[in-house]
Amino acid sequence: MPLGVAWYRPEQWDLLKALAADPESLEHTYSEWHKAVTKTLNKLIQEGFDARKVDVDVLELAAWCEREKVPLDGKARATFAARQLIK
Secondary structure (H helix, E strand, O other): OOOOEHHHHHHHHHHHHHHHHHHHHHOOOHHHHHHHHHHHHHHHHHHOOOEEEEEEEHHHHHHHHHHHHOOOOOHHHHHHHHHOOOO
């Protein structure tokens, strides 16, 4: 079963941080985040997981959180990415 890894767009990084219920859990810059998530993705793949990048539009994520009545936090970001992967 594939494992979705949320992949954000550089131009939406500040928007994600502004909308996030847990901005402190996100890296300060897109560059820092990109370095960390690339390392995580590569590690998952090396460990044998079918890890895949999932393009996440922050506005779609925010709308989904509103519909689901959940805060835009780490759990919601992970759930959204997983659901986008199986679409």
